[in-house]
Each structure stands twice: as structure tokens, then as C-alpha cells.
Amino acid sequence: MGKTLRFDSPSFGRRLKGMLGVDFYRLFHTPMYYIFLAIAAIIPAMILGTSGIPDPQTGVAATPLYTNVWHIIAAEEPLYVVSDIAEYANMDMVFIFGGIMVSIFIGHDYKSGYVKQLFTTHPKKQDYMMSKTITCAFAMACMCVTYLIGAVAAGLLTGGSFQVDPLALLCAVLGKMIMSLGWASLYTFLNIIFRKYFGVSIASSFFFGTGILIIGAAAIVGNSAWLNVFLYGSSVYACLSSTPVTVLVCLVCSVVWALVYNVLGTRILSKCDVY
Amino acid sequence: MNAIEIKGLSKSFRGLYALDGLDMTVPVGAIYGFIGENGSGKSTTEKLICGHLVPDGGQIRLFGRPHTDPGVRVRVGALIENAGCFPGSSVYQNLMMQAINLGLEHPDEEIGRVLKIVRMEEHAQLRFKKCSLGMKQRIGIAMALLGDPALLILDEPINGLDTDGMRIMREILVQITQELGCTVLISSHLLGELEKIATHYGIIRQGKMIMELTAQELEGRARVFVSLKTKDMQGAEAALRRRYRDVRMEEDLLRVYDVDSVEDIVDHLMKSGHVVSQIEKNKIGLEEYYIELMSKKEGQ
Numbered sequence: 154m155g156k157t158l159r160f161d162s163p164s165f166g167r168r169l170k171g172m173l174g175v176d177f178y179r180l181f182h183t184p185m186y187y188i189f190l191a192i193a194a195i196i197p198a199m200i201l202g203t204s205g206i207p208d209p210q211t212g213v214a215a216t217p218l219y220t221n222v223w224h225i226i227a228a229e230e231p232l233y234v235v236s237d238i239a240e241y242a243n244m245d246m247v248f249i250f251g252g253i254m255v256s257i258f259i260g261h262d263y264k265s266g267y268v269k270q271l272f273t274t275h276p277k278k279q280d281y282m283m284s285k286t287i288t289c290a291f292a293m294a295c296m297c298v299t300y301l302i303g304a305v306a307a308g309l310l311t312g313g314s315f316q317v318d319p320l321a322l323l324c325a326v327l328g329k330m331i332m333s334l335g336w337a338s339l340y341t342f343l344n345i346i347f348r349k350y351f352g353v354s355i356a357s358s359f360f361f362g363t364g365i366l367i368i369g370a371a372a373i374v375g376n377s378a379w380l381n382v383f384l385y386g387s388s389v390y391a392c393l394s395s396t397p398v399t400v401l402v403c404l405v406c407s408v409v410w411a412l413v414y415n416v417l418g419t420r421i422l423s424k425c426d427v428y
Numbered sequence: 429m430n431a432i433e434i435k436g437l438s439k440s441f442r443g444l445y446a447l448d449g450l451d452m453t454v455p456v457g458a459i460y461g462f463i464g465e466n467g468s469g470k471s472t473t474e475k476l477i478c479g480h481l482v483p484d485g486g487q488i489r490l491f492g493r494p495h496t497d498p499g500v501r502v503r504v505g506a507l508i509e510n511a512g513c514f515p516g517s518s519v520y521q522n523l524m525m526q527a528i529n530l531g532l533e534h535p536d537e538e539i540g541r542v543l544k545i546v547r548m549e550e551h552a553q554l555r556f557k558k559c560s561l562g563m564k565q566r567i568g569i570a571m572a573l574l575g576d577p578a579l580l581i582l583d584e585p586i587n588g589l590d591t592d593g594m595r596i597m598r599e600i601l602v603q604i605t606q607e608l609g610c611t612v613l614i615s616s617h618l619l620g621e622l623e624k625i626a627t628h629y630g631i632i633r634q635g636k637m638i639m640e641l642t643a644q645e646l647e648g649r650a651r652v653f654v655s656l657k658t659k660d661m662q663g664a665e666a667a668l669r670r671r672y673r674d675v676r677m678e679e680d681l682l683r684v685y686d687v688d689s690v691e692d693i694v695d696h697l698m699k700s701g702h703v704v705s706q707i708e709k710n711k712i713g714l715e716e717y718y719i720e721l722m723s724k725k726e727g728q
Contacts, residue, residue, distance in 0.1 A: 158429075158456070158491060158578060162499035167531055174528040179514070182521055266512035270526055270571055273478045273506040273581075275498035427480040 163275050172276050172284035180258070180288055189254045193247050193296035194303030197225045200242055201307035218242070222308030223317045226301065227325045227392040233371035233380050244329050245364065245388045247300050248336045251293035252358030255340035258292075259285055260351045263428055278422035282415045285341045286334065290411075293333035301326060321395050328391025328403035335384045335407035336362070338414035345418045349428065364388070384410055429492050431456045431579050431611035432477060437486030438635075439472055446472040448635040449486070454613055454628065456491070459605045461626030462615040463718055469635040470615040471508070474583050477613070478506050490579060502530065505577035507585055511568030515557035519548060519567055522556055523574065530575040542570040546600055562593030569600065573608070580604070582614045586621060594621075601625060619715040631718065633725060650712045654693055655681040657706040667700035668693070 163171075180186050204218040218239040219225055226244050235241045262268045271281065308315060340358045347354035364385030371380055380386035387406035391399055432454035439447040447469045454460045464470045475481045477488055479496060488495040490504065513522040520539060527535035543549045546566040551559070559567065565585055572580055586597050598621055605612055605625050616622050622629075629646060631639045641649070657680075658664040665682055668675045672693075674685035684693055694704050712720070 160491060160493065160497070160499040160503060160578075162497065163502055163531065168498060171529045171531045175525045178521075178525055178528055179517075182517065183514075261514060265514045266510050267514060267525075268512070269478070269480055269506070269508055270512040271529060272480060273501070273504055273508075274526075274530060274575075275502040276529065277498065424482065426482055 165280075168276055168280045169283060172271075172280045173287060175271075176284050176288035177291075180292060185254065185257055186292060189250060189292070190296060190299045192250055194299040194306075196246060196250075197300055197304035198307035201225055201304065201311050201313065204311075220314060221317070222304060222311075222313040222315050223322060223393055225304045225308075226322070227329070227395075228389075229393050231376065231381075231390045231392050231394075233367060233376050233386060233389055235368055235371075244297060244300055244326070245385070247293060247296045247329075248332070248384075248388065249359060249362035251289070251296055251333070251336060252340045252362035253355055254292060254296075255285075255289045255337060256344055256351070256355040256358045258289060259341065259344040259348070260354060263348050264351060266428075268427055272427050279415070279419040281422065282341060282345070282418040286338045286411060286415060289337035289341060290334040293337055294330045297326065297330045297333065317393060321393050324395035324397060324400050325391045325393055328395055328400050329388060331400065331403045331407050332384065332388045332391065333407075335387070335410040338411035338418075339384060342414040342418045345421055381406065429456055430454060430489075431458065431491055432460075432613065433487075433489040433492075434473070434477075435487045437473070437476060437488060438484045439469075439476060439481060440484055445635055447476070447483075447486075450632070450635060450637050452630055452637055453640065454611060454630075456611055457609065458628045459612045459614065459626050460628045460630060461619075461622040461714075462613055462630050462632065463619065463622070463714075464615075464632035465722070468632045470632055471583055472635075473632070474506070474508055474581050474613065474615065478504065478508060478581060480508070503576070503578040504581065505572030505574065505579070506581040506583075507565070507568040507572050508581065508583045511556075511564050511571060513556045513564070513567060513571070516555065518553050518555055519543075519559070520552040522567065523552075523570060526571050526574050532575055538574055542573045545573060545603065546570045547596065560593075562589050562596065565589065565593070565597065566600065569604075573604070578610055580608075580610050580612045580614075582612065584616055585614070586616055586618050594618075598624070619718060620713070623714040626714075629714070631721065633722070638725065639721065646714065646717060650717060651685050652688055652709070652711055653683050653685045654687050654690055655683045655708050655710055656693065656697075656704055657681060658697065658702045658704055660702060664697055664700075664702045667697060667702060671696055 228240055228243060232240050339361060343357045344354045347357060367380055367383050367385040381390045381402055387403050391403055430453050432452060434450055434452040437447050437450040438445065450473060462470050476483050477495060490500045493500045523539045524535060527538055532538050543552055546569050548563065548566055548570065569585065586594050589597055602625055627643050629641055630637055661682060665675060665677060668684055672684050672687060676683045687693060690707055690709055694707065697704055
């Protein structure tokens with residue numbers, strides 16, 4: 154029996170659809186995704202729930218970390234220079250845990266050898282980069298939502314203040330969710346570079362996710378608007394004084410970095426051996 | 429048109445050449461047995477064809493197109509080293525992911541079809557990590573068979589399997605090669621197994637193709653020999669050497685090469701006072717041919 158030898162090149166759209174289909178199927182069929190969603194919800198609940206608990210020996214209640222529940226989402230003003238944990242612990246933490254999730258997600262592609270199956274067939278390296286970025290951005294945006302739910306639920310239980318400008322809050326949450334795209338592209342890029350070293354890729358994602366480089370730079374240059382050029386800067390910029398312009402800044406920053414990291418990641422994948 | 433056409437392919441790892449100007453031609457419809465010792469460059473060649481590695485130089489064309497062309501890649505299936513499945517996912521989920529990637533219209537039907545070929549219908553819901561090595565290899569073949577591949581690349585699919593696993597795998601390979609009609613590139617150390625299915629052979633050594641031949645050519649080059657046993661083997665050997673050019677003592681048997689007539693040998697030995705207790709006419713198989721070829725190359 155002979156084979157029909159027709160070779161129709163799949164379009165970019167078909168290739169990307171296939172890759173996205175695989176990644177979303179995997180995302181929804183692995184417990185890891187749901188575990189990280191739960192972690193994102195538990196973190197704000199834990200911080201709000203344990204903040205201000207009375208000392209068991211003295212019985213004196215500690216000063217709560219936040220006077221307003223929404224401060225666990227974002228600060229009142231963009232604070233690049235961090236002076237205490239309360240200024241740091243907000244929705245941006247999702248991007249740290251998101252980085253670990255991306256590392257596990259991409260790392261398993263290589264660890265299991267599935268990446269061989271993918272690249273044996275038609276997906277191009279750019280399809281792989283784009284698909285991972287989009288899927289992981291979606292997962293991180295979902296983590297932002299569960300973080301918000303966790304914060305609200307804990308706020309209601311602890312009886313904190315919910316006073317806020319609704320538009321500013323909406324713009325802040327939206328801005329941070331949009332930043333998921335940029336962060337996902339950074340983590341995908343890092344995991345492509347360190348694809349042979351699972352531990353290093355997790356460590357590097359954690360390191361960049363903490364925004365320590367920008368915090369360090371801010372300690373030198375102060376709370377400069379120039380820091381919004383960077384992913385951490387724009388994420389911090391999405392605060393409780395946000396306006397639609399903030400969302401636009403986040404969108405531009407996120408998309409530009411996503412493009413940069415996708416181009417760089419595609420180049421690396423194309424020039425180097427898959428594994 | 430050739431299914432695979434490779435010219436001057438080279439690949440090095442940290443300055444050491446794994447492939448050094450390899451040429452290779454696999455005709456459409458061939459079952460190409462790719463033979464070579466460990467580290468000769470078989471797996472590297474297969475990984476390069478699959479696009480897993482980036483070549484240092486040379487050209488790979490599949491069905492007349494560059495090997496990176498998505499149009500041709502979509503019709504390639506491979507089992508390289510391992511199945512490449514997620515251990516925590518079920519057999520079905522792993523196959524479904526590949527079916528989605530390939531954009532198959534009826535993924536469930538297609539998964540059922542390939543599971544039937546590899547005799548794994550009963551184990552679709554089993555987690556991949558719970559499968560035995562033989563089952564994992566069969567799942568790897570099922571993954572490669574999804575979506576009507578025109579070219580199948582199988583790297584040592586029988587390696588590490590127990591006797592029963594080897595038997596099942598052999599039957600599956602025979603079925604695939606006979607019924608599916610796709611071009612197959614298969615590497616294996618088990619030359620006896622390969623000989624049963626291959627139509628073409630390529631012999632690689634130190635990153636270079638030293639010989640490509642068809643099964644018919646191998647048949648033509650295969651030397652005929654007569655193997656025999658007598659009570660006094662050394663005396664018989666000396667007697668045979670006086671008349672025949674190539675006489676060897678191999679595996680407790682006397683072998684007389686390039687002789688067709690068993691009667692002539694028996695007659696000659698009788699006249700020399702030797703009684704033949706066992707005699708058989710044979711033909712050199714792929715394994716012996718390969719060993720002989722390698723010995724000659726090592727001697728050069």
C-alpha cells in the first residue's frame with residue numbers, strides 16, 4: 154500500500170492553534186495549575202489573616218500590616234523603593250510564584266522529552282515561544298484573579314477597610330493582569346536559556362520575579378518614572394492611584410517586552426540544539 | 429524522489445565530530461536499516477533529521493524539500509530514545525496532546541486506531557509512568573503513527589525489551605512496515621531482527637556512511653559457506669586447506685567459504701580419512717556481513 158505524498162504547509166494560524174491547544178489542554182489537565190491558583194488565593198488570605206494577631210504572651214495586638222484591605226493588591230502610590238514588607242507584599246507576588254509555575258511547566262516539556270515530539274512535527278520555534286508565553290500569561294492572569302478573591306475573602310473575614318476609588322482599583326488589577334504577558338515572556342525566555350538546567354531556571358525565574366534588580370536601582374535613582382520601562386516597574390506602577398493611562402503604560406511595556414523576549418527566545422532556539 | 433537525501437552532513441559536540449560529511453539516501457517506501465556501532469552517529473543523524481539538533485554543515489532534504497519545511501515535518505513521526513510523554517498524564521492524554529498538535533480532525537478515532545496497532549487499547553487510561561518499558565516503547569510508536577506519517581524514524585525501538593516485549597515489538601514493526609506503507613528509517617543493534625524487515629541498509633562508522641546497499645545487493649554479496657564437524661577438527665582443517673582457499677575455524681565449526689557443493693567437501697574429507705559428523709550449507713547474514721565489513725575497516 155503506497156502513501157499519498159502530499160505536503161501542504163500548515164499556516165501560521167494552524168500551527169499556533171495546535172500549539173496553544175496542546176498547552177491549554179496540558180494546563181487544564183495537570184494539578185500544578187490548580188495548586189498555583191490555590192497558592193495565589195491563600196497568600197493574601199494568610200497575610201491579612203495573620204497580620205495584627207495579638208501576641209500570645211503579652212496579649213497586645215500587633216500593628217496590622219495594612220489599614221486598608223486593598224493595600225494587599227497594590228500600594229496607594231507607585232513605590233519602587235521598598236522600606237518594609239507591607240510595601241512589597243502585594244499582587245506583584247503572583248509574578249514570583251508565576252515564575253516558578255512557568256519553570257515547572259516548560260521544564261516538564263524538556264524533562265519528559267515531549268519537546269522532541271513537538272519539534273519532530275511542524276511547530277516552529279517561534280510557535281513554541283508564543284504559545285508558552287500566551288498560555289503562561291493566561292495562567293498568571295488567572296492567579297491574579299484568585300489572589301483578588303483570596304484578598305477580598307480574607308478582608309471580609311478580618312473586617313478590614315475596603316475604602317477605595319473603584320476605577321483606580323480596576324485599573325490597578327487590570328494593569329497587573331496585563332503585566333502577566335510580559336512576565337510570562339521573560340520566564341519563558343529564561344527557561345529557554347536554562348532549558349537543560351531545571352533548578353537554575355527556577356532560581357533565575359525567582360530572582361527576576363522578585364524585582365530585586367529594579368528595587369536596587371530604585372534605591373539609587375529614587376522613585377523615578379523611568380523605572381516603568383521595566384516589567385517590575387510597570388507592575389508597581391499599577392497601584393491604587395491608577396488611571397486608564399496606567400493600563401496603557403502596562404499594556405505597552407508588557408507587549409514590547411513580550412515581543413523582545415519572543416524574538417530573542419526564538420533566535421536562541423533556532424540556533425541551538427533542542428536538548 | 430527520495431524520502432531522505434543527506435549530503436555532507438556534519439555535526440560536532442564540543443569540537444568532537446559526531447558526523448563528518450555524511451551522505452545518505454533513503455528511497456520513498458524503503459525500510460531502511462541504519463546500522464553502526466555505539467557512538468557511530470546513528471542517533472545524531474536521526475536527531476538532525478527530526479530537527480532536534482542544528483547541523484554544523486551539509487544539507488538534509490525530506491521528500492525533496494528542506495527538512496525544516498513544516499509541510500513535510502507534519503508528515504514525520506519519530507521515536508528517538510524514549511516516547512517523550514508526560515509521566516503523570518494517561519496514555520490517552522499524551523496521545524491527545526499530539527493529536528491536537530497535529531490538528532487531527534477526529535482525534536479519538538485516530539487515537540483508537542494507533543492504540544490498536546500497538547496493542548494498547550486496554551491501557552488508554554493508564555498513567556504513562558505506570559507503564560512497563562515495552563509498553564512505553566509501544567506508546568512512543570503510537571505517538572509517531574498519529575496523523576498518517578509519510579516518514580517514520582525509529583531509534584533502537586527494541587532496545588532493552590525482554591523476550592516477550594521484543595516479540596510483540598517485532599510483530600508491530602512487521603505490521604507497520606507491511607500495512608502502512610510509509611518510509612521507515614530504523615536503527616537497531618539486533619541485526620537479525622532488522623534483516624527480517626529491511627529493504628535497504630546503511631552502514632555508518634565514525635560519523636561517515638561507509639556503505640549503502642539494498643537487501644538484494646546484500647543477498648548478492650552474501651558469501652555461501654559450508655560448516656561442518658569431524659572428530660579430528662585440526663586434521664580436517666589441514667586437509668581442507670590443501671584444496672580450498674578460505675577455511676576457518678569459527679565457533680567450534682569448520683567453515684569453508686565460497687563453496688557450493690557439500691558433496692565435494694565430504695568426498696575430499698573421506699579421501700583424506702576424516703568422517704564428517706555434521707555438515708550444513710549456509711549463507712552469510714547481515715550480522716556476519718557487518719562484522720566482516722567492520723573487521724576489514726579496522727584493519728585498514
